[in-house]
Amino acid sequence: MKVALRYCLYAALCLPLTAMAQVAERVISLAPNLTELAYAAGLGDKLVGVSAYSDYPPQAKKIEQVASWQGINVERILALKPDLVLAWRGGNPQRPLSQLASLGVQVIYLDPQNVNQVASALDQLADYSSTPQIGHQAAEKIRQQLSQLRAQYGHKPSLPVFIQFSTQPLFTSAGSTLQSQIVNLCGAKNIFADSAAPWPQVSREQVLSRQPQAIVFPGTTQQQGDITAFWRDQLNVPMLAVNSDWFNRAGPRIMLAAQQLCAEIDAIKR
The missing domain is CATH 3.40.50.1980 (Nitrogenase molybdenum iron protein domain)
Incomplete structure (x- = not known):
């Protein structure tokens, strides 16, 4: 004892x-x-x-x-x-x-x-x-925000989008990335989600053949004109700029990117 x-x-x-x-x-x-x-x-x-x-x-x-x-x-x-x-x-x-x-x-x-x-x-x-x-x-707080966005946007029809990270060369992200998950969360579909490489380099022709209905890119609204010019006469779709630090960094501010993108993608669908 x-x-x-x-x-x-x-x-x-x-x-x-x-x-x-x-x-x-x-x-x-x-x-x-x-x-x-x-x-x-x-x-x-x-x-x-x-x-x-x-x-x-x-x-x-x-x-x-x-x-x-x-x-x-x-x-x-x-x-x-x-x-x-x-x-x-x-x-x-x-x-x-x-x-x-x-x-x-x-x-x-x-x-x-x-x-x-x-x-x-x-x-x-x-x-x-x-x-x-x-x-x-x-x-x-992040988990609650995630649940709220899923409940608000997860049931809506999927919008095919191209996630663009640069122009020369042209890079995007596959379905295994955080960025692709954010796009999916907002009721959209990454057109290169099936890529075996997480950060594939793609061609203009590959993008056009998959017929995206919007382009998401990390950058400023000032850079939006550059992206539009890059696709001039080839792809006339909405260009959605999101703060690069929010979208590119795997940190708490990723939810700010999600909230912004979800609202903008939803507006395109209406």
Whole structure:
């Protein structure tokens, strides 16, 4: 009986210590969307290093940049003494990340491929925050927004659309991408959803043969004229510009892109 009591007291004392050991005090993010996720999960004030183009929220611009398209500055990261590094397996080079891990730095990989995984990433990061309710609430908000959009637009006829990411060369996305999921969520169909490659290069002829009824592209309304000119005399359909950071980054603002696109696609159908 005494042994059991001592064990219970020991467990009760150790559980809080185990939980506190997970809280990160010095965090580094190696991709702009991971920076956004960190802030949304309540870890923004713990960031001591970020990647290039980490510009949201605005205070992220003031944090030292330790990674860019040229690579990861391992020496500087080690000097900053992080207890947690957020990495993107699909975009960060593996060798420096393996080097950091071998030196005892905790590296976790976050690469959301759909909206539910964005929410799950927030839940995962919340466990490293001293205020985990912030991340969990942000995750739940995304799930609620997703359900609302599905209920509002999911039952409507599908509109074939072309998702255009550049002109020369002409790139699009396949059905496995987050961007394609957002289009589907809004009651539209990605005409290249069946592509085996996630980011296929296509020709004008391939696009025209699939007869899209709208074009979705990340960019500004000013760039809309360029896209229209690119398809002049070949494709006279609505051009839907969506903020590139909202649409391209797998972070909380993907729901802003979804809300905008769903309203615009619905308007075309009417």
